[in-house]
Amino acid sequence: MENLLKELQYIKGVGPKRNQDLQKLDVHNIFDLLWFLPRAYFNRANLSAIRDLPLDTSVNLQARVLSTAHNRTNRGFHIFKARLEDNTGVITAVWFNQPFLANVIKSGQEILVTGKVDSRYRDLQLHVSAYEILDDDTIEFNIVPVYPLSGSLNQKNLRKMMHFVLQNYLADYPEILSPDIRNKYGLIDIHTALQHIHFPESAETYLQARKRLAFEELLLFQLSLDKYHTQGQPAENCAIHREKTDLYRQLRLKLPFVLTDDQDKVLQEISADMESDRVMNRLLQGDVGAGKTVVAALAMAKAVASGYQAALMAPTEILAQQHFEAIQKFFAGSEVVIACLTGGTPLAERRLILQATLSGEINILLGTHALIQEQVEFNNLGLVIIDEQHRFGVRQRAMLSQKGENPDVLVMTATPIPRTLALTAYGDLDLSVIHKLPPGRKAVKTRYLSRSSRNQAYDFARQLIKLGQQAYVVCPLVEESEKQDLQAAITLYEELRNSIYAEFSVGLIYGRMKTGEKEMIMQRFKSGEIQVLVSTTVIEVGVDVPNASVIIIEHAERFGLSQLHQLRGRVGRGSHQSYCILLADARTEEAKRRLKAMEKSNDGFELANEDLAIRGPGDFWGVRQHGLQDLKIASLIRDIDLIRLSIEIAGHLKPEYIQSPIMDLYIKNKFKQSNEIARN
Ligand code: ADP
Ligand code: MG
Numbered sequence: 096m097e098n099l100l101k102e103l104q105y106i107k108g109v110g111p112k113r114n115q116d117l118q119k120l121d122v123h124n125i126f127d128l129l130w131f132l133p134r135a136y137f138n139r140a141n142l143s144a145i146r147d148l149p150l151d152t153s154v155n156l157q158a159r160v161l162s163t164a165h166n167r168t169n170r171g172f173h174i175f176k177a178r179l180e181d182n183t184g185v186i187t188a189v190w191f192n193q194p195f196l197a198n199v200i201k202s203g204q205e206i207l208v209t210g211k212v213d214s215r216y217r218d219l220q221l222h223v224s225a226y227e228i229l230d231d232d233t234i235e236f237n238i239v240p241v242y243p244l245s246g247s248l249n250q251k252n253l254r255k256m257m258h259f260v261l262q263n264y265l266a267d268y269p270e271i272l273s274p275d276i277r278n279k280y281g282l283i284d285i286h287t288a289l290q291h292i293h294f295p296e297s298a299e300t301y302l303q304a305r306k307r308l309a310f311e312e313l314l315l316f317q318l319s320l321d322k323y324h325t326q327g328q329p330a331e332n333c334a335i336h337r338e339k340t341d342l343y344r345q346l347r348l349k350l351p352f353v354l355t356d357d358q359d360k361v362l363q364e365i366s367a368d369m370e371s372d373r374v375m376n377r378l379l380q381g382d383v384g385a386g387k388t389v390v391a392a393l394a395m396a397k398a399v400a401s402g403y404q405a406a407l408m409a410p411t412e413i414l415a416q417q418h419f420e421a422i423q424k425f426f427a428g429s430e431v432v433i434a435c436l437t438g439g440t441p442l443a444e445r446r447l448i449l450q451a452t453l454s455g456e457i458n459i460l461l462g463t464h465a466l467i468q469e470q471v472e473f474n475n476l477g478l479v480i481i482d483e484q485h486r487f488g489v490r491q492r493a494m495l496s497q498k499g500e501n502p503d504v505l506v507m508t509a510t511p512i513p514r515t516l517a518l519t520a521y522g523d524l525d526l527s528v529i530h531k532l533p534p535g536r537k538a539v540k541t542r543y544l545s546r547s548s549r550n551q552a553y554d555f556a557r558q559l560i561k562l563g564q565q566a567y568v569v570c571p572l573v574e575e576s577e578k579q580d581l582q583a584a585i586t587l588y589e590e591l592r593n594s595i596y597a598e599f600s601v602g603l604i605y606g607r608m609k610t611g612e613k614e615m616i617m618q619r620f621k622s623g624e625i626q627v628l629v630s631t632t633v634i635e636v637g638v639d640v641p642n643a644s645v646i647i648i649e650h651a652e653r654f655g656l657s658q659l660h661q662l663r664g665r666v667g668r669g670s671h672q673s674y675c676i677l678l679a680d681a682r683t684e685e686a687k688r689r690l691k692a693m694e695k696s697n698d699g700f701e702l703a704n705e706d707l708a709i710r711g712p713g714d715f716w717g718v719r720q721h722g723l724q725d726l727k728i729a730s731l732i733r734d735i736d737l738i739r740l741s742i743e744i745a746g747h748l749k750p751e752y753i754q755s756p757i758m759d760l761y762i763k764n765k766f767k768q769s770n771e772i773a774r775n
Contacts, residue, residue: 098267099126099760107259108252116246125264126760128256129289132308132727133240135225136295137207140237146183148221150214156181156221157229160204165197179206179221186212188221205229209241215682238295257293265289269757271314271748280740282307292728306737309729313741316726318748318758333501334477336369336401342429343396350389352533358386361527365394368503368525369401369478375503381529382699383509383664384536388418390529391480392425394505399431399458403477403502407461408495410483412437412610413617415463417639418482422461436462436471439610467494475499481506509664509699510657538697539667541675543651543690552676553595556645559674560599560626564644567665568629571653587649588629596627605631632662641669651677651693652686656706659689660699 102124104114117123122131143154158179166174173194176187188208190196200206210223225241227250242253270285277284288307295301354362361379368375381387395405407422409415419435426433434448434457451457455474460466476499481492496504506524544552556566568591570584588603602625604616619625621640628643646666651659659677666673681687692705729737 096267096269096757098264099129100124101264103128103256106256108256112247113252113256116248119245120243120248125260125267128260129264129268130727131242131257132292134243135209135241136301137209137225137227137239137241138237138298139207139239144183145179145181145186148186148212148219150212153209153211153224154221155207155209157205157207158186160200160202160206161185162202163197163200165194175200177206179208186219186221188223188226190223190226200226200228238297238301240293261290261293271311271757272744276744280310282310285311305728309734310737310741312726312729313734313737314745314748315758316729317741317745333372333374334369334398334403334499334503335372336397336403336477336503338397338400339402340400342400342431343393346396346425346429347393354389355386355529355531355533357381357529357531358390361529362390362393364525364527365390365505366397369394369397374501375505376524377503377505377527378524379505379507379527379529381507381509382532383661384532384668385509385529386533387482387507387509387529388421389425391482391505391507392422394480395422395459395478396426396431398478398503401477402475404452404455404457404473404475404499405459405478405480406466406473406476406495406498407459407480407482408466408491409461409463412439412463413613413638414482415461416614416617419461421639422459426459431458432456433459433461436460436465437610438463438465439614440465464491467491467498471498473498476502478502479504483508483510509661510703535670536667537672539663539673539675541663541677541694541697543677543679543681543694546649546678546680549678552647552678553591555674555676556627556647557596559645559671560596563623563642564671565620565623565625565640565642566627567643567646567662568627569646569648569662570629570631571650584629584631591627591629599626600624601627601629603629632658638665639668640665642671644669644671644673645676646674647676647678649678651679651690652681656689656692656702657699659693660702663693663697 102114103109103117103122104111106125109117117128120131122128138155139157141155143149143156145156145158148154148156156179158181161178161180163175163177166176168174173192175190175193175196177200179186179188188210205228207227207229208221208223209225210221213220213222227239227241239250240254240257241250242248244250244253265286268285268289272282272285276282283303283306285307288304288311291300291304292308295304361381365375365377365379368377379387379390391407395407398405407418409418415435415437419433423433432451434451436445436448440448448457448460449470449472452460453472453474460471460473465471479492479496479499479502481495481504492504492506496502560566568587570587584603584605588601592601602616602620604613604620608616616625616628617638620628620643623642643666646663648654648659648662654662663675666675675693677690677693679686679690681690689706692702696702696705
């Protein structure tokens with residue numbers, strides 16, 4: 096087992112230079128190398144003829160290089176082309192942004208390529224995803240792995256290394272599953288699986304290997320979650336909320352609306368957690384507009400009534416400010432003291448807030464990342480709420496809760512997470528879901544128009560603005576390197592203000608604007624003084640202006656589905672029928688499908704599933720895995736059954752496996768990655 100930790104430098108055929116190149120690929124020891132999976136395979140038993148290449152499907156072919164050419168576009172992209180010939184015909188193969196290929200691929204060579212024939216151009220082109228120059232060494236195997244490369248590494252030396260490591264170290268790799276379990280669920284043993292994932296003998300053996308390794312990965316993932324290590328152990332000194340005042344009940348009675356059944360249910364789940372002697376770690380999921388804020392406010396009321404302080408952290412200043420206003424309104428008439436701390440809080444005020452938080456005079460502190468600064472100290476923090484979870488890393492969540500003694504933690508997200516993903520990515524959190532929106536909401540009507548119909552879109556919105564309603568216009572990026580491609584927000588703003596909407600008052604808000612300025616613009620939009628708000632995606636999450644009834648999204652093809660859905664959630668918050676207009680020139684099928692999906696559905700969970708389906712599983716020989724960033728082989732779409740199985744088996748596994756060194760290795764790797772994600 097310790098052998099698996101051995102550094103690769105000392106392995107036959109590696110040496111210091113290749114060792115360095117391997118490290119760049121995040122491969123540091125034998126364990127990493129075994130899990131360094133091929134990104135594709137060449138299956139020489141399965142070659143296509145150039146004459147019969149199907150469109151838009153991944154194909155393998157073997158051909159001679161007739162000639163090559165290297166070009167640079169005026170945008171700076173490198174394009175490398177090779178004319179390829181077999182006994183049936185000729186085709187142009189294309190590689191993007193690999194300028195060094197000119198020194199590698201030369202006419203006269205025999206070459207294997209995997210790729211797709213692109214049907215969009217008049218001249219057929221093969222877009223290459225993997226290639227291999229053939230020489231005598233390569234001819235041995237029918238199916239050969241293709242690995243990601245860096246520096247001096249090439250396919251040949253990687254394959255040799257892999258052979259060597261499989262021969263000499265496979266026996267050291269621990270098997271977690273008993274033969275009983277393997278038989279019961281049709282899983283092969285781990286040694287055969289590792290052997291065959293690198294060197295499959297047939298499609299059949301590859302598939303068996305894939306299944307076992309995907310399962311292994313999901314199981315290790317499950318086992319790495321805290322709940323298997325701390326299960327059933329009540330934390331010492333954790334916050335136990337017992338109400339000493341009437342505050343919670345009073346505020347609940349005073350609500351201007353009746354809570355929906357879902358809100359009621361999640362509130363009960365949260366209350367039960369808060370009252371218990373376990374630390375709450377709960378994810379509250381609810382589509383935009385589902386009414387999470389009032390649930391958060393009531394949870395905070397419960398904390399305050401129990402003698403604790405509560406903190407709520409939001410990802411942007413605008414949201415923090417908005418929560419501040421809503422929470423103040425919610426607690427109006429009570430004696431609860433509420434403050435808001437952001438990067439933009441003036442120094443004198445900041446000092447007062449820090450003092451009053453430490454003394455306990457402030458009951459509820461809201462804010463941005465400013466809350467996790469060292470100087471912020473609480474008197475008795477019992478409840479931590481994180482809004483829009485996906486904007487924060489795991490570490491930031493932990494930093495805020497460390498400011499109390501095991502406070503209860505509630506994280507809220509409007510990002511619809513498909514259930515399979517929630518079970519894996521957020522497996523350490525208990526899940527509460529608000530499925531249904533409050534009654535009386537009208538579904539937002541969504542249309543996708545080509546950008547040539549832009550005027551029509553703006554005319555349509557004009558009618559609504561004339562009726563006293565308000566509009567958002569969203570533009571993807573401002574002052575980024577891709578700005579040539581995009582109609583920057585500033586240009587758009589000028590255009591709207593000076594010509595299209597010269598008769599209205601138009602405002603502009605964008606990410607890098609100063610805090611004070613942003614707040615002022617938001618305030619003026621809320622009050623109705625600004626009728627049309629041009630914005631980058633800063634308005635993406637949470638912003639609540641009920642009188643806004645139309646949102647126009649420029650270059651909608653640039654956004655992912657869940658982002659589009661989030662943006663659409665800015666409208667449809669009041670009593671007006673609301674509209675979302677997507678202006679897009681969708682060039683790919685994928686983009687078209689996304690936009691059509693937006694027209695069809697208003698349901699975030701449905702769209703999230705569709706999103707996964709669109710980005711879908713890679714095809715068999717062009718294995719490109721999607722899903723969780725840190726899953727190497729398991730797929731969240733294809734492997735739902737394996738996910739269920741991993742959860743079931745993790746629950747029954749003997750404790751020694753949970754403590755097994757393989758777990759440590761796995762967890763170490765995982766943390767490396769999630770820290771990187773958190774930093775981004
Ligand atoms: P989100 O879940 O996106 O944070 P909010 O909490 O901002 O949603 O709620 C959206 C709007 O719905 C708010 O204006 C809020 O006052 C209102 N709301 C919340 N719960 C209800 C309810 N049960 N009935 C009617 N309106 C509600
Ligand atoms: Mg919200």
